[in-house]
Amino acid sequence: MPHSTRAAATRLVAFFVAGMRLATLAQMAPSLLTAMPALSRVDHPWLTGASWILATVMLVAIAAITLVTRRPPGVTYAVLDVAVAVALLIVGLWTVPVELRTGTWVGFQLGYALCVSCGLSAVRSRWLWMFLLGSLAVAEAVYIAPTVDGWADLTGALSTCLTLLVLGPLAWFGCQTIVRIGTEADEARRYAAEAAKAEEERRARLAIHNGTAMMRLLVETDTADGNGALRSQAEVELNRMRAYLSGQTPPPVSEATNLAAVVTAVGAEFDDLPITVVADLAQDVALPRALADDLAAAMRSLLLNVRQHARAGRVVLHAAEDEDGIGWEVTLHDDGIGFDTSATDYGVGLREVVVAQLARSGVDVQINSIRDLGTTVTLAQTTVAEVS
Numbered sequence: 001m002p003h004s005t006r007a008a009a010t011r012l013v014a015f016f017v018a019g020m021r022l023a024t025l026a027q028m029a030p031s032l033l034t035a036m037p038a039l040s041r042v043d044h045p046w047l048t049g050a051s052w053i054l055a056t057v058m059l060v061a062i063a064a065i066t067l068v069t070r071r072p073p074g075v076t077y078a079v080l081d082v083a084v085a086v087a088l089l090i091v092g093l094w095t096v097p098v099e100l101r102t103g104t105w106v107g108f109q110l111g112y113a114l115c116v117s118c119g120l121s122a123v124r125s126r127w128l129w130m131f132l133l134g135s136l137a138v139a140e141a142v143y144i145a146p147t148v149d150g151w152a153d154l155t156g157a158l159s160t161c162l163t164l165l166v167l168g169p170l171a172w173f174g175c176q177t178i179v180r181i182g183t184e185a186d187e188a189r190r191y192a193a194e195a196a197k198a199e200e201e202r203r204a205r206l207a208i209h210n211g212t213a214m215m216r217l218l219v220e221t222d223t224a225d226g227n228g229a230l231r232s233q234a235e236v237e238l239n240r241m242r243a244y245l246s247g248q249t250p251p252p253v254s255e256a257t258n259l260a261a262v263v264t265a266v267g268a269e270f271d272d273l274p275i276t277v278v279a280d281l282a283q284d285v286a287l288p289r290a291l292a293d294d295l296a297a298a299m300r301s302l303l304l305n306v307r308q309h310a311r312a313g314r315v316v317l318h319a320a321e322d323e324d325g326i327g328w329e330v331t332l333h334d335d336g337i338g339f340d341t342s343a344t345d346y347g348v349g350l351r352e353v354v355v356a357q358l359a360r361s362g363v364d365v366q367i368n369s370i371r372d373l374g375t376t377v378t379l380a381q382t383t384v385a386e387v388s
Contacts, residue, residue, distance in 0.1 A: 004186055005182040005183075005185035005186050006185070008182060009179045009182030010071055010179055010182070011071075012178060013175045014067070016121075017062075017063075017072045017118075017119040017121065018063040020118050021059045021066075021115055021119065024111055024115040025059045025063075028052075028056070028059075028105055028108045028112075030105075031108065047091060047094060048095040051091055055084075055112050058084050059112075062077055062081060072121045072175070073119065075122060075125075078119070078120050078122055079132065081116050081119065082116055082120075082132045082136060085113045085136060085139070086135055086136065088109045089110075089113060089136075089142065090142070092107060092143055098146050098147055099147075101143065101147055102144060102147055102156065102160060109143060110140065110143070110144070113139070114164055117136050117164050117167065117168030120133070120168070121171065121176065129172060133169070136164060137161060137165055140160070140161055144157045144160055257286060257288070258283065258286055259279070259282040259319055259330070260279040260281075260283045260285070260319060261279075262292050262296050262299075263279040263282065263299065263317060263319040265296070266296050266299045266300055266317075267299075267317045269300070270315075272307075273303065273306060273315050274312065274313060275303075276314070276315070276317070277317045278317070279317075279320075281321055282321055282330075284325075285319075285321050290361070294357050294358055295361075295363070295379065297353055298353055298379065301350070303315075306332075306336065310334045310337060311336050311337055313336075315333070315334045315335075316333045316334075317330070317331075318333075326382070326383055327380065328381055330378070331377065331378050332379075333374060333376045334375055335373070337371065337372060338369040338373055338374050338375050339371065339375070340369070341367055341368070341369050350367070354377075358379060361381075363379055363380065363381045364380050364381070364382070365378070365379055366378040
């Protein structure tokens, strides 16, 4: 099972809740023996014993359920827990002497209520949580009201109520935040995995598209000259596919990094087409190695489309530096059959090898085509890329 940060965060909250309950039980236990003489003065000793037993059972049972399931107690258990805590506070009016209700674990009801208020993390509904916490606060106020006999007692009672109203929300918001962070971490991991998968699929398409087109043409071409020209191109693409499959760095698509040289070299590979290459005005444009590779792969994919589909009588490949010297433009025009750009879905070559791949390098791609008049593709970069 894949690692889940949310599951780990939920377990952490569960351990916190169970630890709070067991710690409360550990603090209650020693007080039971020392409290026996004082508790014997109350009018309902059997009710006192039942209160201790009920509190002990609830503390142990919910702690055990939390540890076994490794999840904080659900809404049903939380409501039951609060109901028991409120009942114990009300019953405490008869079972705990007034002088023992605060500052001592003989009156364990306040400690139990505080423990319960810190264990409501599984209650997602803010209104339900506020109702449960408010119920505890009201019951606690009723429980300690008889202890108020002056200003000093009033401030002490208020401090006791504020402890519940401060620590309870802190525990709830803290636990909710921890679980939410775990959820967001899982979502981020899932998004990263999907992005990595998509990137790997994209790299696979880039690695095999041109090579597949080359091999298809190689199979379909019967002339010796055509086969010879295609074999040299197919060999280059075959080496790139081998590099991808072995996880190695693919060889450069073109040895040149000068725009004019890149355009001229790619055009020369397609001398079986009626192609004219004009690149004199791009002699001063230096390209980074990665951009030169992407540009060469894109032009090769475009020319493969021309060879396969255009049925062109003339092809012109033109490259030039902008007049202001901060950008460049490459245009490929053919007078072939053209196509309707608004009604045609681009294939892998145009969509991935040309448009998407060049966009990552800051190169804008414009494709204009008119049926029976031809197609013009413009590759333009408005700023000069830094050469590394």
